[in-house]
Amino acid sequence: MDKPVIVTVDDDPGVSRAVARDLRRRYGQQYRIVRAETAPQGIEAVKEMRLRGDEVAAILADYRMPQMNGVQFLEAAMDMYPFARRVLLTAYADTDAAIQAINVVDLDHYLLKPWDPPEEKFYPVIDGQLDAWQRTDRVPVAELRVVGDRWSAPSYKVRDFLARNHVPYQWMLTEDPDGAQLVAAAGDDCRLPLVVTAEGEMLQAPDQSTLASTVGLSTTPATDFYDLIVVGGGPAGLGAAVYGASEGLNTVLVEAHASGGQAGQSSRIENYLGFPDGVSGQQLADRARRQALKFGAELLTARSVTHLEPRGQARVIGFEDGREIAAHAVILATGVTYRRLDAPGLDEFVGRGVFYGAALTEAPSCKDSEVYIVGAANSAGQAAVYLAGFASRVHVLVRGDGLEKSMSHYLIEQIQAVDNIEVHLESRVTGGQGDGHLQRLSISTKGEERTVETQWLFVFIGAKPYTSWLGDTVERDDKGFLLTGPDLVHGDQRPRNWPLRRQPYFLETNVPGVLAAGDVRAESIKRVASAVGEGAMAVALVHRYLEKQ
Structure with missing residues (x-):
């Protein structure tokens, strides 16, 4: 097989030769190094490689190039090679450009020039990027086709579910020639929306669980017992999953719809720390989801919870299909839903x-x-x-x-x-x-x-909390938000059914080992940053709870 390619583009001939020299010295036996001295020349080279079917492992682009800067070059190149690792070469004055590239092209790394000696400042970075590329599943996902009526609520639900879970699809109307042909192939009694997989499998008006399984989302728990169950995949839940898994807890996150929650539907969040140019809710949710998976968390999608029950030291969560999973601790991060508008006809x-x-x-x-x-x-x-x-x-x-x-x-x-x-x-x-x-x-x-x-x-x-499934197990305020910590304690009176001598921790409910984080908690601050912080804080309190058992 032909060697995979590392592409480097820099309009300074001296720097361009130096980059290529350092790359060949370290990686020449395993990779082919392609050097370009202008952005247009680099684009043409990438196009030719795409036509030949070459694999590109990494693309290094200098930021300050005429005609097309490095960010624009990487943005154009990623359309042809979406799995290639993207590295921006910058001067000290170009850190703003690097931040922009992180947001625009999901930049993997930026390198400050010069990087002498390469053994300390260059090779470790490239080693990490190439290792990540080798571990990436680079088989492109074939696109689903969804056929339905323009003003169909079930069709909208399917499209919204796929979009929020980052599943690419092609939307076709029943009156379009291609859409009509697929409906005809499904039979006279075809029920819409019709979902057609790349393999030709047809799903007629699929429920969310069937659709999730078909497109490869995880819906079945790997085991019956975990260290930590996180219910809800919004910022608080994703934060809890990342910190729980990264700190060694066997963690599973259960989400009824799609990761990101309400924040995941936001077109642009501009006041979240670390993203001065803003970030979409979907981008933020996807990065958090990938981060949780990287640390070993298990993510279940399209699974609705029906009850929570303490059984001895275990905390048990039940699903609609009757299955249950248990854990030492549970973090409730179910968030809120928008209230319905009370107006006739809507x-x-x-x-x-x-x-x-x-x-x-x-x-x-x-x-x-x-x-x-x-x-x-x-x-x-x-x-x-x-x-x-x-x-x-x-x-x-x-x-x-x-x-x-x-x-x-x-x-x-x-x-x-x-x-x-x-x-x-x-x-x-x-x-x-x-x-x-x-x-x-x-x-x-x-x-x-x-x-x-x-x-x-x-x-x-405004919003209402998703807590009705908890029944009488967990204390709530008159609006349905979960009461935790100090809000449960009134003078010397203990919380209802509280069996321990100590008082509940700050985010702990009236059930020991069951904590709440994010918008679902009474008196919480309805901001993405505070939700993420509460998710992390809840994990710290889970550790404290487990140490006392």
Whole structure:
């Protein structure tokens, strides 16, 4: 077989020769080194290698190149070689470019020039990148095809599930020639949506669990007992899984839908530490998921929990199919869901023009349309800025008299700077009408009623915790949020059914060894960073709990 390739691109001939020399000296026997002195020359070389079917293991690009800088080069090259490791060569003054590359092209590493001696500053980095490339499954995933009706709620659920779990698919309408052909092949009684795998297997109106198993997501626990069960795959749950697994706990994370939670639906998070250019919720969730897997955590998708029960020293979680798993400790990070908008006619259009949350899969379909958003928190602001890039106009309906009480200042400034976003204060939706999908909204603004034509309504109106499945096992406040630590203690009175002499730890519920983290916890701060922090803190308290057993 031909050797895999390492590509290096630098417009400084002296540096270019030095990079190639150092690479050949160390890796010449196992890899072919291809050197280019201009970005266009490098792109042509990569294209030729793609046509020949060569494997590219790593691409090293200098940041400061005319015509196309290193970030732009790596972005173009990754379309042809998505599994190649990406390294940016920078000067000390270019660290901002490296940060940008981390966000834009998921940069694997950046190297500061010069790197003498290479044995200390160059080879260890390249060794790590090539080792990571060797361990990567480089077989491209063939694309699924999903066929359905444009205004079908079940079709939307399938597409949203696949998108949020980073499963590529091709969306086809039943009236498209290719879509109609697949429906005909499925038979006269075909039930939509129709999912067709690369191998030709057809799934008609599949449930979430079947779909997850078909596309290769893990749905079955590897064992019946763990050190730690994390319920919920949002920022708090992913944080707990990363820290639990990295600290040696046999950890399983159980998620009903997709990793990332509500934060995973965010188009852009710009105030999360370490991402000065912002990061999408999906990017952040995917990196956290990969990080948890790297440390050995087990991730189960499309598994809904039905009960939690303490049995002696074990904490038992039950699933819809009757199976149970147990652990020494459990972290509840089930997060919250958006509340439904109480207006006549809207419920029948959910998934057919009315969407709760960002529904990023629908954004391209909003092109040149008038879009309405209900909400005044950060999630609504992020959605407004993102959808403004597709829609002709975005209308933000705010019940109060301003955004300052509920939305971050940076988002308010962004909204004010976008010409096609219009904020309507003291406004609410009073009804929705349509034939098969949303077509009109009734809106009240400062007491004045009006009707508008629109096919798009995105709702962000606060949240309710997902805790009803816990029954009477775990204490909650009157809104359903989990009570922990000091909130359980009233004077000398012990928490209900608390069997220990000590008081509950800060994030511990009234069941010893069962902790809560993130938005599901009463009085928590509803921010991504605080949720991640609570996930990590919960793991530290799990260690403390286990040491006392």
